Amino acid sequence: MPALAAPAADLRTALERAADYPRLRYMGSKYKLAPALAQVFRDLGGETFLDAFSGSGFVGYLAKSMGYAVTSNDYMGYGRAIASAAIGASEPLLSPDLIEQITGPAADDRSFIQDTFENVFFTADDRKFLDSAWSHIDSLDGHTKDAALAALILSAARKQPRGVFTISGDLSHYDDGRRDLRLPMREHFIEHAAAYNRIAFDNKRDHQAFKGDALELEKTAYDVVYLDPPYAPPSDDADYTKRYHFLEGLSDYWAAGEIMEHTKTKKIPKRHSAFASKRTAAEALRATFEKFSDAGALVVSYSSNSVPGMDWMIAELGKVKASVEVHKIPHTYSFGTHGTALRRQAHEYIFVAKD
Numbered sequence: 001m002p003a004l005a006a007p008a009a010d011l012r013t014a015l016e017r018a019a020d021y022p023r024l025r026y027m028g029s030k031y032k033l034a035p036a037l038a039q040v041f042r043d044l045g046g047e048t049f050l051d052a053f054s055g056s057g058f059v060g061y062l063a064k065s066m067g068y069a070v071t072s073n074d075y076m077g078y079g080r081a082i083a084s085a086a087i088g089a090s091e092p093l094l095s096p097d098l099i100e101q102i103t104g105p106a107a108d109d110r111s112f113i114q115d116t117f118e119n120v121f122f123t124a125d126d127r128k129f130l131d132s133a134w135s136h137i138d139s140l141d142g143h144t145k146d147a148a149l150a151a152l153i154l155s156a157a158r159k160q161p162r163g164v165f166t167i168s169g170d171l172s173h174y175d176d177g178r179r180d181l182r183l184p185m186r187e188h189f190i191e192h193a194a195a196y197n198r199i200a201f202d203n204k205r206d207h208q209a210f211k212g213d214a215l216e217l218e219k220t221a222y223d224v225v226y227l228d229p230p231y232a233p234p235s236d237d238a239d240y241t242k243r244y245h246f247l248e249g250l251s252d253y254w255a256a257g258e259i260m261e262h263t264k265t266k267k268i269p270k271r272h273s274a275f276a277s278k279r280t281a282a283e284a285l286r287a288t289f290e291k292f293s294d295a296g297a298l299v300v301s302y303s304s305n306s307v308p309g310m311d312w313m314i315a316e317l318g319k320v321k322a323s324v325e326v327h328k329i330p331h332t333y334s335f336g337t338h339g340t341a342l343r344r345q346a347h348e349y350i351f352v353a354k355d
């Protein structure tokens with residue numbers, strides 16, 4: 001593999017850049033693993049990078065900061081929008097005039113969010129702002145639209161207690177005075193728009209962000225393929241739709257129109273993922289390893305309390321690559337969706353498979 005654009009001396013700069021990433025509180029996000037991942041990527045080198053389960057978009061942005069041409073993918077639309085905003089923008093895209101327009105009077109009289117989520121999420125003013133902001137965002141396109149969407153998605157996530165949309169109604173008992181919960185949605189948007197402008201930079205490479213199932217990705221020989229699938233727990237499954245359905249709807253203004261009216265939080269139907277359930281995760285992972293067997297290296301994140309386990313991973317990765325290294329990093333997880341969520345100590349594995 002050719003040497004990567006980010007030599008050792010630049011690793012610190014890349015990590016400093018990534019530290020400014022506008023963080024979404026997101027199940028399974030890898031902010032804390034940045035130093036370990038950056039070290040692994042630097043040692044591997046190469047020029048092209050796939051982040052196949054991009055989530056908050058952070059790892060793809062770290063890879064961009066290290067000089068890679070990044071392709072990112074997630075099966076959630078908010079994941080695509082955020083990654084496109086963060087990785088695709090080579091210069092600040094949200095001008096002061098545009099921010100003023102989006103936060104100004106509405107361009108039309110749409111009220112879907114106000115009507116659907118009354119007494120479910122946010123205050124009346126905040127819901128009105130979301131409808132109004134979308135009335136402007138609707139007429140944007142390309143990376144500028146994605147940057148505005150990313151700022152709006154982050155605003156909604158930060159304003160919601162614990163960042164998950166499984167809880168609704170009167171959430172005043174979550175109000176511990178934290179600024180994020182008190183700040184009006186409009187002010188959130190102005191701050192996050194500035195944050196996305198700040199992290200925009202040009203690393204002189206082309207980047208792409210897709211929305212789709214990782215199993216359907218094209219077979220391409222990337223230098224580094226990073227796989228951070230949902231961790232299939234031994235019981236239950238890792239359901240992103242349940243937790244983040246509002247962000248998903250917000251990413252395209254509920255274009256599919258598939259609200260489940262009888263649900264308390266007005267969810268959209270669960271999006272199936274073969275990676276998220278213990279019955280199907282092993283087969284889905286095996287197919288993905290096989291698909292990317294021509295990659296320079298496969299880097300896989302997985303947790304010690306998920307199935308299939310470490311031995312299975314080493315054996316299966318060993319079928320497509322000559323050597324498999326394991327990095328083991330202590331990590332504390334939160335389980336459950338209540339304030340009293342259990343905190344459990346686990347290990348975060350990084351498997352590095354290469355020829």
Ligand SMILES: C[S@@+](CC[C@H](N)C(=O)[O-])C[C@H]1O[C@@H](n2cnc3c(N)ncnc32)[C@H](O)[C@@H]1O
Pocket residue numbers: 026027028029030031052053054055056057058059073074075076079212213214215228229230231240272273274275276
């Ligand atoms: C552990 S998270 C990734 C976290 C990410 N690395 C970060 O730092 O934020 C797993 C992601 O996989 C996505 N996902 C689940 N099933 C998928 C599938 N079949 N294809 C693509 N993405 C999927 C989820 O939407 C979620 O964002």
